[in-house]
Amino acid sequence: MSSIRFEHIVKRFPNAPRPSVDDVSFEVPSGQFVVLLGPSGCGKTTLLKMVNRLYEPSAGKIFIDGQDSQAIRETELRKGIGYVIQQIGLFPHMTVAENISVVPRLLHWDAERISQRVDELLRLIELEPAEYRERYPSQMSGGQQQRVGLARALAADPGLMLMDEPFGAIDAITRASLQDEMLRLQRQLHKTILFVTHDVDEALRLADKIVIMRRGKVVQFDTPFHILTQPADDFVADLVGADDMVRQLGLLRVEQAMAPLPSAWRQNGHPTIGSADNLREALSLLLRTGADHLTVLDAAQPVGLVSLEHIRDLTSGAEES
Numbered sequence: 001m002s003s004i005r006f007e008h009i010v011k012r013f014p015n016a017p018r019p020s021v022d023d024v025s026f027e028v029p030s031g032q033f034v035v036l037l038g039p040s041g042c043g044k045t046t047l048l049k050m051v052n053r054l055y056e057p058s059a060g061k062i063f064i065d066g067q068d069s070q071a072i073r074e075t076e077l078r079k080g081i082g083y084v085i086q087q088i089g090l091f092p093h094m095t096v097a098e099n100i101s102v103v104p105r106l107l108h109w110d111a112e113r114i115s116q117r118v119d120e121l122l123r124l125i126e127l128e129p130a131e132y133r134e135r136y137p138s139q140m141s142g143g144q145q146q147r148v149g150l151a152r153a154l155a156a157d158p159g160l161m162l163m164d165e166p167f168g169a170i171d172a173i174t175r176a177s178l179q180d181e182m183l184r185l186q187r188q189l190h191k192t193i194l195f196v197t198h199d200v201d202e203a204l205r206l207a208d209k210i211v212i213m214r215r216g217k218v219v220q221f222d223t224p225f226h227i228l229t230q231p232a233d234d235f236v237a238d239l240v241g242a243d244d245m246v247r248q249l250g251l252l253r254v255e256q257a258m259a260p261l262p263s264a265w266r267q268n269g270h271p272t273i274g275s276a277d278n279l280r281e282a283l284s285l286l287l288r289t290g291a292d293h294l295t296v297l298d299a300a301q302p303v304g305l306v307s308l309e310h311i312r313d314l315t316s317g318a319e320e321s
Contacts, residue, residue, distance in 0.1 A: 002065050002080075002159035002192045004028040004051060009060035011046050011216075019058070020046045022216035028209075030159070031190040035203040038213035038239070044196045047213075048162055051194065052081050064160065079103060082153030082161040082191075086168040089149065090137040096122070096148050097133040103156045121151040124188075125181065143174035147181065154189075163195040167202070179205055183276060200240050204228075204251040212236055225256045229313060249280040249311070257311070258296045258304035267302065270295050275303055282306050 004027070011021040021043040028034045036044035049055045051062060053074050062069045069077060090099050100121055101114045109117070119129040125147040137145050146166065153161060167175045179202060186193065197203055203210050204224045212220045212227065220232035228248055231237035241248070255275035271289050273282050275298040282294055286308050293307035 003030045003063075004160065004192065004194065005063040005066075006047070007061045007063070009047065009050065009062065010058045011043070011050060011055060012058045019043075019216050021050070021057075024060075024213075024216075024218055026211060026218060026221050028192060028194060030192050032208045033186055033191075033193045033195065033206060035207035035210045036194065036196045036213060037200065037203040037210050038198065038219075040198060041215075042213040043216040044198075044211075044213050045164055048164055048194055048196050051160075051162055052078050052083060079107060079156065080158050080160065082156075082158040084146075084149050084153045084161065084163045084166045086165040090145055090152070092137050095134050095136055096127075096140075099137070099148060100152045100155050102152060107156055117155060121154055124154075124185065125151050141174075142170055143178060146170060146178060150182075150185075154191075159192055161191050161193045163193060165196055165198070168197070168199075175202075182206060187276065201247075201251055204240070204248065205253070208256075212239065223256060224252055228252070246280075249283060250278050252279045253277070254279060254282050254294075254296055254306050255298070255304065258306045259310065260304055261302060262305075265302070265305075267295060272297050272302075273306065274298070279306075279311055283308075283311050286311075 006024050006026055009021055009024045010019050012019045024043075024047060036047060038044050046055060050057050051064075051069070053069065064072070064077075091102075097115075097118045100118045104114045104117060118133060122129040122132055127144065127147060132140070132144075137148070140148070149166070167178050170178060183206065195206065207224055209221065209223055210227055211218055212232075214235060220227060220236050222230070227236060227240055228242050231240065231242050237243070253275065254273055254277050257279055258275070271285055271291050271294050273285060273294045273296060275296050285291075285294060293305045295302050296304040296306055
């Protein structure tokens, strides 16, 4: 896994009236899913592209696993970073297997290792290898193509993934399915992910933390729960719709609002809920059972508690904002 640290990053384009990215500093710990969110032109894609040096900073430094990215050769840097974009970018003249194996071939993997990795990744994204490995992109739906694009980015098992509006060109139903897939994969793989979107629902649903940008600056960097309950200003509150809590409860995962297990905790028959379930489901279960809290499970193991008080904090925070 990889961490990313931005230190006073600035990007100025020629003849632009102001910097596209203006003195941005924050850190993405290893294994976290961090979303860059904001309106068009806020600098989020520009910031993302400076990580793999598609753009060079005008000032400041970016560190990957503590190493200045400027000290790493561009080709070596990019081989270690998965990159997924909205346009998918599959090579139309290559089969699915050939598309997925582009980076492993550059890394001189042997043919058997590449073949095994292709099949492993196709199963991971739930496309049967025997059915899909010899297909061409034109023989697949947009959602299937985007899954293959994700598999290609994962092919060399990079610790860091950059994703630029990856589901932006997909219809709403397929987009929701791909978001579910993304959450499932992240729970399995624990990659460090920097994900650009302008879709608030998508950000709230996927992120461990959200970086909200406006006019090149970071306005707030926090968990989805805290952004909804404690928006930094009116811009953030309006952007995330902090007053529409019925909708937001269905987007926030239980793990985003749960409290850690107390040291003297005992199960004692309390109802349970999955960490990836949403808070609307948690609220329904609390009201239906009359329990004062639910035990949150991850892979059948207790990891935290969620109560009516936690959900009340969320809704009362929205009302106050």
